[in-house]
Amino acid sequence: MNTLALDLGTSSVRGLVLDADARPLPGALARRRVSLVVHDDGTGTLDGPGYLACLSECLDELAAGGHLRDVSLVATSAQWHSVLPLGADGAPLGPVLTWLDTRPHALPGAAGPADPDDFHQRTGTWWHRCYWSVRLPWLREHTGSRVTRFVGLTEYVLGELLDSAPMSVSQASGTGLLGLRTLDWDAEACTLAGSRAGELPELAPSGWRGRLRAAYARRWPQLTDAPWAGPVGDGAASNVGSGCVGPERVAVTVGTSAAVRLVQRVPAGQELPALPESLWRYRVDRDHVVTGAAYSSGGNLFAWASRELRLPEGAELDAALSRLAPDDLLPANVRFGGDRPPGLAPAGSGELRGLSFGTTAVEILAGLMRGLCDLVADDLAVLESTVDRPVEVVLGGGAVAASPWWRSAFASALAPRPVWHGRDPEVGARGAALVALGRVGDATRLADIGRMDETASPS
The missing domain is CATH 3.30.420.40 (ATPase, nucleotide binding domain)
Structure with a gap:
C-alpha cells in the first residue's frame, strides 16, 4: 500500500x-x-x-x-x-x-x-x-x-x-x-x-x-x-518523521524556519502536563500533543546570506566553513523576521556584532547559523525541564541535511546531549503519512537517523 x-x-x-x-x-x-x-x-x-x-x-x-x-x-x-x-x-x-x-x-x-x-x-x-x-x-x-x-x-x-x-x-x-x-x-x-x-x-x-x-x-x-x-501541522509531522514521539527524544528541525519540539501521548479529555510560560503546545492528533518553541529564522538565513553576500558554493563553501570553530564566531541576533510567539520583536530585529574590515562573508554566515543554535539551546533547556530527564536530540529538515557544518554547530551548542541527524530531508511528509496510517508508535523504529559521532544508523 x-x-x-x-x-x-x-x-x-x-x-x-x-x-x-x-x-x-x-x-x-x-x-x-x-x-x-x-x-x-x-x-x-x-x-x-x-x-x-x-x-x-x-x-x-x-x-x-x-x-x-x-x-x-x-x-x-x-x-x-x-x-x-x-x-x-x-x-x-x-x-x-x-x-x-x-x-x-x-x-x-x-x-x-x-x-x-x-x-x-x-x-x-x-x-x-x-x-x-x-x-x-x-x-x-x-x-x-x-x-x-x-x-x-x-x-x-x-x-x-x-x-x-x-x-x-x-x-x-x-x-x-x-x-x-x-x-x-x-x-x-x-x-x-x-x-x-x-x-x-x-x-x-x-x-x-x-x-x-x-x-x-x-x-x-x-x-x-x-x-x-x-492534515497534520508541519512541526508535529516533522517530529514524527524524525522518530521523536516520546519524552526521551527531542526534534530540532530547520527548514525555512526552525523549531525545537517534544511529543507526548495525551489523549483527548486527559489532563495536560503543565506548560512553561515560554513554550507553546499544539496537537499532533487526537492522542498526542507537541510542545516547543519556534523561530522565524532557519534556512531563510542561509538563503539571505547566499543572495546578498556572494558566498562561495558547494564544496568550496563547505571547506571554508570547516576552517571555522563553531564556538568562536561573530555574535548575532537572528530575528530578521521578528519573533515567533510569545516574543514581540518586529521584523527587522536582526543584528550582527563584532564586524571588522577583515570579516569575511563566510564568517558572517557562520555567525548567523551559530546564533540560531544558541537560541535553540536555551529553549531546549526549558523543554527538557518538563520531562525531568536528559533527552537525546535529532536534527532534521532540509537546511541541516544540506550543511554538515551547521549540524556540527548544533552538536556543539547542544552538548553534552547525544545528537543524531536525520538523513531524509522529507521528514514532514513521512511523519504525516505515519500519522495517517495510525503508526505513530513505529516512528522511532522507522526513522532514518545516525549519531553525529557514528556512521551506523540505529534504525
Whole structure:
C-alpha cells in the first residue's frame, strides 16, 4: 500500500509517494517553489489560487510519471497559523497571512484573556499576533464587512480539491482557538477573535476521510478512490518523521524556519502536563500533543546570506566553513523576521556584532547559523525541564541535511546531549503519512537517523 504525501510548506509545495513503511519511492517526488511575499513592514503572504496551481502541477507531474497508480491513501503535512478571509462566494478576499506575517496587532481598546496563564494552559497559546484571536479582528478591520468566513491555507486548498475539507484538530490547534483537552473551539478564545456563527471552519470528526471532487478525479483518475486523511501541522509531522514521539527524544528541525519540539501521548479529555510560560503546545492528533518553541529564522538565513553576500558554493563553501570553530564566531541576533510567539520583536530585529574590515562573508554566515543554535539551546533547556530527564536530540529538515557544518554547530551548542541527524530531508511528509496510517508508535523504529559521532544508523 503506497501513500501520497503532500508537504504544503512556506517556500515550496511537494508531493511524494511512499511505501508501506513511509519510505520514499525512487523518483516519485514533485516540487514547485511558491512565491512568498515579504516586506520590511512585516508582510509575509502567499497567493491562495497560485498555491493551489503549484500543488496541482505536482500532482500532474506524479500522474504523468505513473507514480499515482498504487496510491491508497493521501496524507498532508501543512504549515500552521495561516489564515485567509473568504467572501460569500468562497473566493479569497486577499492573500494568505502566513506565520511569518508580523503586521496583525490588537485593535485599540481590545482586552486580552481574563486569566492569561489559564488561557495559555488551555489553548497552548497566547493572545498574540500569530494566532487567530488577534488576526481575525485585524483582518476584518483591513478587509471590511465582506468577510463571510475564515480558513487556513490548508483548508482553502483542500476545500477546492475535495468534497469537503473540515479543519483537523492539528491544524485547529495552530489557530490558538482550540481547547487542547476538549478538542473544541475555546469559548473565550473565540470571543477574543470576535468570531460569529459560521465564520470558523467545521472541525473534522474522528476518523474523517475526504475524497476528490469529480472534476479533479477526472484529472487524476488514479486517486479517485483514495481517501484523504486529516492534515497534520508541519512541526508535529516533522517530529514524527524524525522518530521523536516520546519524552526521551527531542526534534530540532530547520527548514525555512526552525523549531525545537517534544511529543507526548495525551489523549483527548486527559489532563495536560503543565506548560512553561515560554513554550507553546499544539496537537499532533487526537492522542498526542507537541510542545516547543519556534523561530522565524532557519534556512531563510542561509538563503539571505547566499543572495546578498556572494558566498562561495558547494564544496568550496563547505571547506571554508570547516576552517571555522563553531564556538568562536561573530555574535548575532537572528530575528530578521521578528519573533515567533510569545516574543514581540518586529521584523527587522536582526543584528550582527563584532564586524571588522577583515570579516569575511563566510564568517558572517557562520555567525548567523551559530546564533540560531544558541537560541535553540536555551529553549531546549526549558523543554527538557518538563520531562525531568536528559533527552537525546535529532536534527532534521532540509537546511541541516544540506550543511554538515551547521549540524556540527548544533552538536556543539547542544552538548553534552547525544545528537543524531536525520538523513531524509522529507521528514514532514513521512511523519504525516505515519500519522495517517495510525503508526505513530513505529516512528522511532522507522526513522532514518545516525549519531553525529557514528556512521551506523540505529534504525
